[in-house]
Amino acid sequence: MNATQCEMLLWFLLRSRQLEACKFRRQHPVGPYIVDFYSAEVRLAVELDGGQHFADHVQKYDACRTSYLEARGIRVLRFTNDQVLGETEAVLEVIQGAIKDGG
DSSP: OOOOHHHHHHHHHHGGGTTTTOOOEEEEEETTEEEEEEETTTTEEEEEEOGGGGSHHHHHHHHHHHHHHHHTTOEEEEEEHHHHHHSHHHHHHHHHHHHHTTO
16 A cells, blocks of 8 residues: 555654653554554544545545544544644644553
């Protein structure tokens, strides 16, 4: 699977424990789903949403995914591709805050 530009950027910033010394995995399976980025240490999933995620049927699917993950004690953060590319520091601050809060 080819990574998008925003996935490559965020992975570059999260990998190797660069943010709060927290280990993230990329394309990590959780039950029937694969989350974009996942930290088992703080039970945090970070999902990146491209334009296709704004369609009604995809939003319903994403809501089901989020409910499934949250029911298993995993906090889910969602960012649009535009946020990651245009507001990178703000995205990192939100992720950092979630890490400090324990996921």
